[in-house]
Amino acid sequence: MLTKVYGSAVFGVEATTITVEVNSATGIGYHLVGLPDKAISESSYRIAAALSNVGYKMPGKKLIINLSPADLRKEGSAYDLPLAMGILVSSNQIKADDLDKYIIMGELSLDGTLQPIKGALPISIKARQEGFKGFILPTQNAREAAIVNDVKVYGVNNISQVIDFFDKGQELEETIVDTRDEFFQALEHPEFDFADVKGQESIKRCMEIAAAGGHNIILIGPPGAGKTMLAKRLPSILPPMTLQEALETTKIHSVAGRTLEKAGLMAQRPFRSPHHTISDVALVGGGAYPQPGEISLSHNGVLFLDELPEFKRGVLEVMRQPLEDREVTISRAKFTITYPSSFMLVASMNPSPSGYFNDPSAPVQSSPAEMQRYLSKVSGPLLDRIDIHIEVTPVPFEKLTEERTAEKSTVIRERVTAARNVQTERFRESEKTHYNAQMGSKEIRQHCALDDASKQLLKQAMERLNLSARAYDRILKVSRTIADLEASEQVTGTHIAEAIQYRSLDRDGWLG
Structure with a gap:
């Protein structure tokens, strides 16, 4: 007797329906092909x-099982449940007239209980698309x-429940989630807040600009200056995720098996902080059975690389x-598999092996040659792709002990969201560009037009700092974001001047 059961395989972030014959x-x-x-x-x-x-x-008969399409490689233990159901029906141990109307997936323990699977969200999306x-x-x-929506989901603990559902007509409890309600309830509860950060007003300004335009940023400063503390609070001032972004992000984490049991839809932007010993495959994804890497797990969020020069050069x-x-x-x-990886890169680094600037008062000193050798671990092309370079100095004692409460993340987020809304309107006809950091050369010329005084200022900066063409584009993009924060239609010399200040690693004499 031939029986067909339907399961699913996940490739990249999309699912493909598999017929278990x-x-x-x-x-x-027992032949499994x-x-x-x-x-x-x-x-x-x-x-x-x-x-x-x-x-x-298990029936004492000859069983031939085919996973169709047969030329597509299948992996993982989640096929245990559909295989078991197919065997029971094929050997006439149970009846299941509606078996072909459901997608069935699950790993079996030896006592019949079910273990969790990866990729439940993309599989559910595919089940709805194909009318199961x-x-x-x-x-x-x-x-x-x-x-x-529009697909019934039944969570089961044991294969006995599935058997009774098909063979004896016993009802399973449907899992119902009010996606929109839960999503919007979870938006306004950031784990970290900028109100906790004492001082560092200029750095907070940089973080606000980076968040408003989606710009990559690198923080350079001695140990204890607050680089990690600032980076962890960046997601709290990013605009709230849209429902579409939340679905995209949850889908990637689902494929990697990193979603929380009670969480459902991810409402907070991800913050990933891999250790500097990470391999290139773990960072970008891949492997014998491809999995998304850290840059995809931080999609629509923040990827934080602490102590950037300590990462292997090939990884960077x-x-x-x-x-x-x-x-x-x-x-x-x-x-060939494509994973989305639209993330904000936040990197931090010490200015030298000792961790301090070329300062005679520092407890440990490094020579300019040592500093140059240390900084050369990060390539110029990679630094060119980072829009904002900013120095972080230690917070003085007076700032640490003052009672005044710093500005809350929710207040900064309002300004950032207003600037992002301006950009959304600006790029409403573009499919790939949604904020300033994503602008291409054509869009930069269109939206970052400069007057003569601004052009002259930028020309002098380019000549003095020996900036690349890519750095020139970065300055214009950051200037456009600063203008958006001030609700200015035109990019002025003031905006250009501030953006140039955020290219610390390009400045002559920075190494002393």
């Missing part, structure tokens, strides 16, 4: 033990899958293309 015939043997990986090939042992422990058995009646999966993933260089294209493509001999 189980044929029971006279003879003995259709490019299964090792985890799927071992499923027969888990299925046999699970069925035995819930009152059923429902999606049956482990309870731990039910809220994540229920984000999708692989970021150059994703920083420009806002996506990363993983190419292998048999497949």
